[in-house]
Amino acid sequence: MKRSLIHCALLAGLVAGTAQAQVQVGNGADASELGATAVGDLAGAKGGGNTALGYSADADGGPTPTGHCIGATAAGAYASAQGCNTSSFGAFSRATVGNSTAAGAYAEATASDAAAFGQYAKATALSTLAVGGHALAAEIGGTAVGPGSQANAENAAAFGLSAKANAKGCVALGTGTTCEQENTVAVGNRRLTQVALGQANNDAVVVSQLRTAVETLGAGATVVTGVIVAPNYQLISGKHYSTVAGAIYDLDGRVHQLEQNPGSGGGGTGPQGPAGPQGPAGQDGKDGGSSTTVAGANIEVTDNGDGTQTVALKDTIELSEQGSVQVAKAIHNSDGFTVQGGPSVTRSGINAGNQRVTGVAAGAIAPGSTDAINGGQLWDYQREQDDRWNLTDRRFRQLGKRVSGVCAMAQANAQMATSTSAIHGENRNRLAVGVGGCSGQAAISIGYTRDVTTPRGSPSAFSIGVSRSGQDTAVGAAWAIGW
The missing domain is CATH 3.30.1300.30 (GSPII I/J protein-like)
Known part of the structure; x- marks a missing residue:
């Protein structure tokens, strides 16, 4: 019986507005122009083609030179859609500028091309996106996806529960992650897994590549569970060094000492004595070999027999804790491997040097997953959302026809x-x-x-x-x- 009464009320409202091709259903409902639809007590659809559904819902396309703009849709108690092509769905939702969309109770989209989806979600700047309960996209081009996430800087993006992007162009990935520096990516002290080997200058370096570079120093240098194990250069003199620089300094000191004290093996020259008779000719002796002086475990000094020495560095070098090796802008010491102006791997972590991380495989999207996601996965997510809204649009058009x-x-x-x-x-x-x-x-x-x-x-x-x-x-x- 109740459904029949509702149908009769709807039919009565339709008959009342037939002459003007408008629909008004409910006490105080107002569909003021051709093609407007207002359903619900105090619902108002101002402008042709606008739709207001729900108690006190307000769909106003806004004034144009020829009347009101079309395309405004407000659905839900106190929902408000103000401007051309605006949409608000849910109690107290607000879409206040042209081409904005708000979906969810108390959701707000208050700038052009802004979209807010979720309870209390807010997109308040040009071309922003907020998805999730209490999500906030507050600056131009900002994207916040996840309950409580925030994009508080221009073109910043935050993905995950309570993630925050507070610097221009930065990206925060994962629950509770915050990025504070411009054009950086923060993953909340999480590991990036299944990363391909870096090839280009701006590609990320994986641990296997770092281990290979560290192990070329020899003397046990390696990487274990993310920590660089320093080398142990042991010299014949008994000294130990954990850096290449320490061993080279030791070698340099020993070579300098040899240069200052070559060791001729004779005393001073005495007065010339009287000439003696010539003795019998002796047999030719064998050629003498060169002598070798070992200066520590890392250096070999060879006496060539002609007043010169050859100094050679051993294949395996052991340095002390204070030593280091520098090649151009690359420095390796007990703290790690650092490239000035580029990526670094130290005891405190990995710094990508404000460069993009490329070649990231698709991360697992599942409860408890700690994998990184890539741009392709985000694009797929956006396309899926677009498909859902296209389906919603088709259903509204079908409802209009009915x-x-x-x-x-x-x-x-x-x-x-x-x-x-x-x-x-x-x-x-x-x-x-x-x-x-x-x-x-x-x-x-x-x-x-x-x-x-x-x-x-x-x-x-x-x-x-x-x-x-x-x-x-x-x-x-x-x-x-x-x-």
Whole structure:
């Protein structure tokens, strides 16, 4: 019974607005221009083609030189859509500037091309996106995805529960992650897994590549569980060094000492004695080999026999804790491997040097996953959201056609009833056909009425009718008696 009363109220509102091709249903509902729809107490649709559904919902496309702009849709109690092509869905939701969308209770999209999805979500600047309860995108081009996430700087992006992007162009990935420096990516002290080997100068270096570079220093240098193990250079003198620089300094000191004290092996020259008789010729001796002096575990000094020495560095070098090796802008010491102006791997972590991380494989999107996501996955997510809104748009268009069809059926019923009532006299049987149209939809209605006299002589009448539009059919019957 309740549903029938609702249908009758809707039909009455449709019949009332048939002449102007408008729909008004509810106390104080106002559909002020052609094609406007207002359903609900105090609902208002200002401008042709605008739709307001729900108690005190307000759809106002805004003024134009020729009237009000179309395309505003407000659905939900106190929902408000202000501007061309604006949409608000949910109680107290607000879309206040052209091409903005707000979906969810208390959601707000208050700038052009802004979109907010979720309870209390807010997109307040040009071309911003906020997805999730209490998500906030507050600066131009900002993106906040996840409950409580915030994009508080221009072109910044935050993805994850309570993630925050507070610097221009920075990206915060993961629950509770915050990025504070411009054009950086923060992952909240999480590991990036399944990363391909870096090839270009601006590619990320993986641990296997770092381990290979560190192990070229020899003397046990390696990387274990993300920590660089320093080398241990042990010299023959008994000294130990954990850096290449320490071992080289030791070598340099020893070589310098050899240069200052070559060690001729003889004393001073005495006075010349008298010439003695020539002795017998002796046999030729064997060629003497060069002597070798070992200066520590890392250096070999070879005496060439002609007053020169050859100094060679061993393949394996052991340095002390204070030593380091520098090649151009690359420095390796006990703290790690650092490239000035580029990526660094130290005990405190990995710094990408404000460069993009490329070649990132698709991360697992599942509860508890700690994988990084890449741009392709984000693009797929955006496309999925676009498909869902396209489906919503198609459903609204279909609803509009059905409402127009009901409007046409009401017009056909009115014409059929009018023509039937116009027949008077002794005609006991009356058959009427009516047609109607509304917003591009057509309908036909057929009705039959028969006058009947009761056994007591009281006049009475019986009627039945059926109406049909493109998608809906309605049937009704009535009996009346007078005395």
